[in-house]
Amino acid sequence: MHARLRAAIGAVIVSLVAVFAFAGCGSSxxxxxxxxxxxxxxxxxxxxxxxxxxxxxxxxxxxxxxxxxxxxxxxxxxxxxxxxxxxxxxxxxxxxxxxxxxxxxxxxxxxxxxxxxxxxxxxxxxxxxxxxxxxxxxxxRQRVLIYNTDLVTQSDLPKSVFDLVKPQYEGKVAVAPSNSSFQDFVTAMTQLSGEQKTKAWLEGLAANGAKAYAKNDAIADAVARGEIPFGLVNHYYFNEIIEKDPNAPVKVYRFPGTDPGSLFxxxxxxxxxxxxxxxxxxxxxxxxxxxxxxxxxxxxxxxxxVVPGVKQATGQPSLSELAYPTYDLSGLTDLRQTAKLIQGSGIGG
Amino acid sequence: MSTTALAVVLAVPFALPFIYLIVRNAGDLSGLWAALTDGDTIAPAFRSLLLGTSVAITAGIIGTGAAWMVARTDLWGRRSWALLLCLPLVMPSFVGAVALIAAFSPGGLLSQLLGNAVPLPSVSGFWGAYGVLTLLTYPYVFLPVMARLRTMPPATEESARLLGRRPFAVFLTVVVPQARAAIAAGALLVFLYVISDFGAVQLLRYDTLTRMIYANRLLDPSVSVALSLVLGVMAVVVVAFERRASRVGLRETQRLRTPLTVPLGRLKALAITLLGLLVALSLIVPIGVLLFWAIRGAVQGNDRSNSVINDPSLILGPLGSTAGVSIATAIVAVLVVLPIAYRTVRRPGRLGEAIAGTVVGGFALPGLVTALAFVFWTLNAPGPVGALYQTLPLLILAYLVHHGALALGATQTAVAAIPPRLEDAARSLGSNRTRRFASVEWPLMWPGIAAGAGLVLLSTMKELPATLLLSPPGFSTLATRVWSAAEVALYEDAAVYALVLLALSAILTWFLVVRPALRSWDRVASVQDETQPEPVHVPAEPVAG
Known part of the structure; x- marks a missing residue:
């Protein structure tokens, strides 16, 4: 039994050594x-x-x-x-x-x-x-609406982000509810337009069959291939599409004025x-x-x-030309509350 | 310390995640109750059951049908079919999902073939997950059923045919009932695979329990922990049934004669077409899609400096991490499992069963659940346990808990195969314990132990959720690289990492799963009436996710 004990203890020691030896070389x-x-x-x-x-x-x-x-x-x-x-x-x-x-x-x-x-x-x-x-x-970065030009004409474009719950946009809008830009946008909308209106908008989107995607990249892809006509994303995802395929039938649209949809x-x-x-x-x-x-x-x-004096990218409006709403950043407090608001609206994740 | 005490001590880690879940839920009964009675959290449980049941039934039908064609008919090239049809085992579910999504993505294979004019359907949701998981899991039914059919006595079948039953009727009324236990065991493994799956449902966005657990892990930990317990209990129950079914299956193995061969006649072309389609969809198409993205990505190039396409040396880090962590886990698993195997084989009994059951319980618990239990536990614990948070030893411990059972099965077989009289002889010649182990037992056992270690290695290599949740900052494996590239739709990068992972996985699968299966095939083919076949042991690998 003593020999067996020694063998067993040996086994344990060797295994521990193996773990820690590897831990050492692994992290480097x-x-x-x-x-x-x-x-x-x-x-x-x-x-x-x-x-x-x-x-x-x-x-x-x-x-x-x-x-x-x-x-x-x-x-x-x-x-x-x-x-x-x-x-x-x-x-x-x-x-x-x-x-x-x-x-x-x-x-x-x-x-x-x-x-x-x-x-x-x-x-x-x-x-x-x-x-x-x-x-x-x-x-x-600015929140924008991208759209597929094969599926959408200029006159179909909404005046405000709130229009996206209207019947003519049923099943046509892509969002990324779990994405933090979307969540901050919702929090800011709560400040700018009130919680009731925001909640109603989210529920309206869900009821209107807006489709949830995991990431902005996936929305960009979906709009480019015509899977869905509209997508709410950050402005640079448009650049990304064009980089992949310069002929992609996609354009970027900024909601006019200080609409919550054009948040910066x-x-x-x-x-x-x-x-x-x-x-x-x-x-x-x-x-x-x-x-x-x-x-x-x-x-x-x-x-x-964000640093003054650094040159901006070409082909998009300059920071000084952009119209966007201002809101109180310190109001972006409860991540969980916004996330629950979005989850509770039934729009999915 | 006796072997018994050592075996018990070594088995403890395997129970830790489950114990943690129970303790944590017991401390928050109102949270558990709230989660269990809320429609929003219970709907995912039904989706898990729906997906699991649908895939298990379909994979059961496909796997059984394919096994019958390969094992019992006069199809051409049956040995090659047997090989091809188990190859989808090399593909982790998230790689299958990436291939599906990439195929339908803009600029992907289909949009190139069809042109931009045809809008491609979305592949996410139930049908995407159902398709991917069915095509990847049918081998879990195919392998055991094929083994069973090849060793099944043909007498009843012969009689049925002589009495004028048609081949298909014989299949349904005679063959299927006799292979029932093997089919059930395989289908239950498929069910477990599906409800544990994290990668495919997450990428294809079908809201099952695993997805809900993941989404709530930080947002609402009490919901996450409650659902983890629900999923854990489901998985353990399934494994209990699976073990019963496969035990019955082993008992059913009988004296063997050359199995009956059913002439397919004119249906031969149809059978070949069906099997060909199955192999194409589950193997050739996904690999083709990945190759398409990888090759086109390499030809076109891109301007991302951190793309593996531009800098192939970027593959070395994840490759080294994957190999290192998998090998370490395999070694640790063998060392931990060996004393347990000795104890449970040499002194069978209730305690031994309990110890082995604990290890299998660790395997039953989905990887995501195991990982989350360790995350919560180390985060909230003070002192040395807390210090393990986000370290490699903890990651390896989680792998061990999740994959240890794979090594245990093989090691138990190896220990059981040592003839006691050899040991007695060595003892009477004056060898001490260490010497006997080194000169008698180890040489006899090592092939079995190596097979067990290999299975652990194979599963760890492809593991995703535990790696995502537990790895230290800066540590990434091939699996997490595929994952993160796919999440941001960089399919050319995802394809390169996935192909390397598949190549590694294919080599191991060949040695550990396919070659043994083919050997038993050849053995059955050459065997005569008087020999008793070994039951073909289908490793219950890789319920990864």
């Missing part, structure tokens, strides 16, 4: 979503609600410039915001990048974000950052409280706000720069 060999540093050894954990396609190149350029390795967890902005909320002090995230302000405002209210250095905040106009300095805007949102960056004042984290945000970083976002997908 995961280069795919992490960018390899030049070798000063420091590394940064980033939670990104923006997809790798969009922020990957900027993160890689940052690593190349500074030698800081970046390990990224990609996901949905709302999900990652709620995740940091659940993780609290335990969050490994040192920088949080989100598609829109909603997740940041939520975390700020929960006291889970640190205050950014004033020099970083000053790079961005006050309208594009938190009043209390816990997050900054990184890039700007910023993608955002923040440093969670446990990583307060982390030099690498601050350096990453500063890099994204540098002229070089901003230029990358503009070139990649035609987002609007």
């Amino acid at each position: 060999s995961s280069t795919s979503t992490s960018t390899s540093g030049a070798g000063d050894g420091s590394s940064l954990v980033v939670y990104s609600g923006r997809s790798e396609e969009y922020v990957g190149p900027a993160l890689a350029a940052f690593t190349k410039k500074t030698g800081v390795t970046v390990d990224v967890r990609y996901g949905d902005s709302v999900d990652l915001g709620l995740l940091i909320g659940e993780e609290g002090d335990k969050t490994p995230a040192q920088v949080f990048l989100a598609q829109s302000p909603g997740a940041m405002v939520y975390l700020d209210q929960s006291k889970l974000l640190s205050t950014l250095p004033q020099a970083t905040l000053d790079k961005v106009p006050a309208t594009f950052r938190a009043d209390d300095g816990t997050w900054v805007g990184v890039t700007g 949102l910023v993608s955002t960056a923040a440093i969670p409280a446990p990583a307060a004042n982390n030099a690498d984290a601050v350096a990453l945000i500063n890099y994204m706000l540098s002229p070089a970083g901003q230029a990358m976002f503009v070139a990649e997908e035609g987002e609007y720069p």
Whole structure:
């Protein structure tokens, strides 16, 4: 029995060694979503609600410039915001990048974000950052309606986003209800037009057979192939379609005036409280706000720069020409409430 | 510590996720009750049952029909058909779903063939999920039923035919009833696969339990935990039935004679067409779609610097992570399972059954549920347990809990195959325990253990939900790469990662599933009346999702 015991204990020890030995080499060999540093050894954990396609190149350029390795967890902005909320002090995230302000405002209210250095905040106009300095805007995007020109004529275009619940749009509109840009748009609409009207609009959309898609990309694809005539997305998804297929029968439409449908949102960056004042984290945000970083976002997908003086993408109205409604960002507090409002409307996810 | 105590201790981790779910729900009974009585949360449970039942029935019919044609008729190239028809096992459900979506996407194969004029239908929802899952799961019925049909005594069938029954009537009244247990076991595995599936229903947006659990995991954790318990109980019940059915199936294996061959006559062309269509839809078309996207992506190029098309070396990271984490899991699984196998085989009894049952229970619990239990548990626990959050050891533990049973089955068979008299002889010659293990037992057992380890390796490689939820930041496998590329509609990237994953998976499936199946085929073909065949063991792999 003693020999058997020894063999058994040996087995357990070997298995533990195997786990930890691998854990050691595994985390250093995961280069795919992490960018390899030049070798000063420091590394940064980033939670990104923006997809790798969009922020990957900027993160890689940052690593190349500074030698800081970046390990990224990609996901949905709302999900990652709620995740940091659940993780609290335990969050490994040192920088949080989100598609829109909603997740940041939520975390700020929960006291889970640190205050950014004033020099970083000053790079961005006050309208594009938190009043209390816990997050900054990184890039700007406008909510638009894209449509398939084979299926839609000019005269079919709605005057307001509220028109989309009318019978003539039955089964013709694509939305991405679980996407954080859509959720922030709904929150802002609640502020601009009241909760009753927003709720009625969402329920109207559901009753009118609006189709739910997982992501804006999927909506763009669906509109391009004529699966559905209209789609509510961020403006740069139009650029993406044209990039894939210059002859795609798709056009972009901005609701006139200060319609909630033409909301202007910023993608955002923040440093969670446990990583307060982390030099690498601050350096990453500063890099994204540098002229070089901003230029990358503009070139990649035609987002609007938030730093004054950076050149805008051609072929779209300039930031100063854009008409959009203004709303109180600090009202974007309850992620769960908006998500439940959307879920409860029956529009699906 | 005795072997018994060690086996019990090693079995504990397999029960942890389920225990956590029960404790957590017990602490929030009002939340559980609210979730169970809310129509919005119960509808997904019905959708899971609907999808599971529909796919299980269809896969049962397709799998049984194909097995009968291959095993009992005078079709040409039956051995090749047997091989081709089990190959869809290499394809994880999310890869099948990606292929379907990519085929119908703009700029995809179909829109190129038909031109932009024909609007393509949407593939999401019930029918898409139903189609993909049916085509990928019928081998779970095909394999055991084929094995059963090849070893079934032909006497009754002969009599029925001599009495003038037509082949199809013989099939329905004689063959199907005799293969009943094998069909049931296969169909139950399919059902388990479908209700556990996460990848296909999530990509094809059919709101089943797994999708609801995932969507609510942060929004409303109590709903998520309650539904996890519901799904977990469903899965465990299914596995209990499956094990009963396959035990009956093993008992049914009887003395063997060359099985009866039914001449198909003029129907031969029809049979070939049907089987050809099945292989085409489940294998050739999906791989063709992926190849189309990958090749066209490579030819056209793109301007994304982080695309695997532009920088093929990007594949190395996920490839290394996939291989590393799978190999580590396989090694750990063997080490953990070996003492359990010894205890349960050498001293069978109620306790042994309970220990083995616990390990199988870990396998029954869907990967998504196991992963979520570990996430919630480590997030809320202080100290060393909490420190495991988002680390590789925890990810490997989750893999172990989910796939350990695959290694246990093979290892138990290996342990049981050691003739006791060899050990007695070694003992009487003065060998101590370690020496006996090294010189007598290990050489006899290792092929079986290697097969078990291989099954764990194969399943871990293709695992998706646990990897998504538990992996450390910056850690990605081929599976999560396929997933994230597909989510943002970058099908050319998704296709490259998927093809590499399929290639790896195909190699392992060949050695672990197909070759043994073909060997038993050849053995049956050459065997004479006097030999007793080994029951063909169909590994209950890969209920991944």
